[in-house]
Amino acid sequence: MAESEVNPTGSDLHLDLSGEGSVRSRLMGALREAVRSGRLAPGTRLPPYRGLAADLGVARNTVAEAYAELVQEGWLTARQGSGTRVARRVAPLRPDRPDRVDDPRGLPRRRVLHDLAPSSPDASAFPRSAWRASVRRALTEAPSEAFAAGDVRGRPELRTALAEYLARARGVRTDPERIVVCSGFAHALMLLGRVVEGAVAVESFGLGYHRELVAQAGLRTVPLTVDAGGARVGELAGSGAATALLTPAHQFPLGGALLPERRAEVIDWARARGGLLIEDDYDGEFRYDRRPVGAVQGLAPERVVYIGSVGKSLSPALRLGWMVLPGFLVDRVLAAKGPREVWSGVVDQLTLADFISCGSYDRHLRRMRQRYRRRRDLLTDTLARRVPGVRVGGIAAGLHAVLELPEGGEAAALRAARRLGLAVDGLADYRHPDSAMPPREGLVVGYGTPPEHAFPAAVDALCLALSGTG
Structure with a gap:
């Protein structure tokens, strides 16, 4: 096409597209x-x-x-x-x-303009004023001994606040002596990997990083089939596993909550087998279709390790998590943690204890539930209008949705997303390599990360990336 004079207003622009390449x-x-x-x-x-x-x-x-x-x-x-x-x-x-680096799979990773990767909260929504007030109170009221080497379990103020909060909000049955503060779920899983034995049953779709942590501890993982009702725990009996790692509140990434009869079934298996359930309370605080589902731990505190954190409810930068342990595991986990193990900072522990006790944590969660629900609704409504062939699932809770795509659609959508500067995950990356479940194609889309003003543009880029997937 012949070139012409360029109109400085930008209303007319003719370019020479001759040559080779796309x-x-x-x-x-x-x-x-x-x-x-x-x-x-x-x-x-x-x-x-x-x-x-x-x-x-x-x-x-x-x-x-x-x-x-x-x-x-x-x-x-x-x-x-x-x-x-x-x-x-x-x-x-x-x-x-150079404006890019190569990712380990050999695909070009460009600068991110729109971040819809799952599992992250909106960093701009961190409750700075309320947190600052809790910092002041915590420092004012803290005893001097708080700033010496303390209990390897974590500060008693935080463990006491957590025991009360988890009982009230998540149906967890425990006391402060059975809570161990850690720096997040991965830290908890690494510690547990040092004290459990035998194979670990995991969900066929889940975080590969967690499977890697289990493998690094010298333990084999066995995949369990997952459907709309969560993991099919009936497969545990023939799996040879002594431990099961599940996300009962909101299966990650597919999104189903573990059915009541399966909750009872996994507890029966653990009691009969002398087994252990590691309960990752993923998205337990963010449920939109009904009140949050209570923790499985409440059914059998002696057979369940309950793990939670503030990574999504407040910020992953705080590096604060907790394990609620059966009595027989407490000393083993403390020995694995060690008196010189890296632990979360005492000021953050004291601050979180105050933040929970004064009601700021509950208020923040209510506010964020409303915000994330609005985002979820905007995402689903926009997709239904602009890309009606894409089926959206896993949206009853949490900060992500799964977009199911036809064969070849995942790779095409990921290529388009990279070109648009859109960070989003493919569903294939979450599948256990030994799973008997057939491969599924889709995108795992997080709607928590972007600040409010940037979310509509991110959804627009997502629709553009999906527009050619069929």
Whole structure:
């Protein structure tokens, strides 16, 4: 296509797309050259991608993806209400300047513009004022001995507050002496890996990192089939496992809650086998279709290790978690932790104890449930309107949804997401390699991470990435 004079308002833009390579790469090269040569001056507004696509006779998605990638590289800027413009800078960026790194799978990982990766809360929503007030009170009231080497279990103020809160809000039965403070779920799992023996049954879809931690402890993992009612715990009897690791409140990532009859069944198995259930209370605080489901631990405190943290309810940066242990495991876990084991900072422990006791934690959770539910509704409504062929599941609780895709759809969506600067996970990465369940294709989409003002744009990018998946 012949080049013409560039209208400085950006309303007309004709480019030479001749040459080799894909249409998108040729379009990006032509735009870079126009900026580099000075024909497109800094601040020049480019035509909307629909208009330019019509002028060039190419697909709208091609132009949108080219614009998005050039924004990532720094050639263009995009702001709501201002359109896409040539970036203002002293000198143009070199086209070969590295702006990406390779991920372990060999796929290019570009700078993230829209973060919809699961399992993270909205960092901008951290309750700074209430937390600051709790810090002041905690430091004012803390005894001097709190700042010496203390109980390896963790500060008694926090363990006492947790025992009361977990009994009230999650149906956990315990006392402070059976609670051990740790730095999060992974830390708890590493400690348990040192004290349990035999194979560990895990859900066929779950975090590979957790399976790796179990394997690093020298323990074999056995996959259990997962359906809409959670793990099929009836398979435990023939699995040879002595321990089961489950997410009963909201199976991660598929999203089902463990059915009542399966809760009873796993407890019967543990008592008959002398086995142990490790209960990851994943998303226990964030349920939208009804009141939160109580912890399985309440049914059999002597056979269940209950693990929770503030990683999603407050912030993963706090590095605060807890284990509620059966009596026979307390000394073993404390020995594994060791008197010089790295533990969470005492000021954060004291602060969280006050934050829970004064009611700030409950108020924060209620506020965040409302916020995340609105996001979930916006996500599902937008997908239903713009990508009606995509089935959305796992949305009764938590901060993520699973988008089921047809064969080939996952890889195509992930490629488009990378081009758009969209961070999102593929469902295939969560499947246990030894699972008998057939592979499933889809995306695991987190709706917790972006700040409020950025969430609609992230959903828009997601719809764009999905638009060609069928």
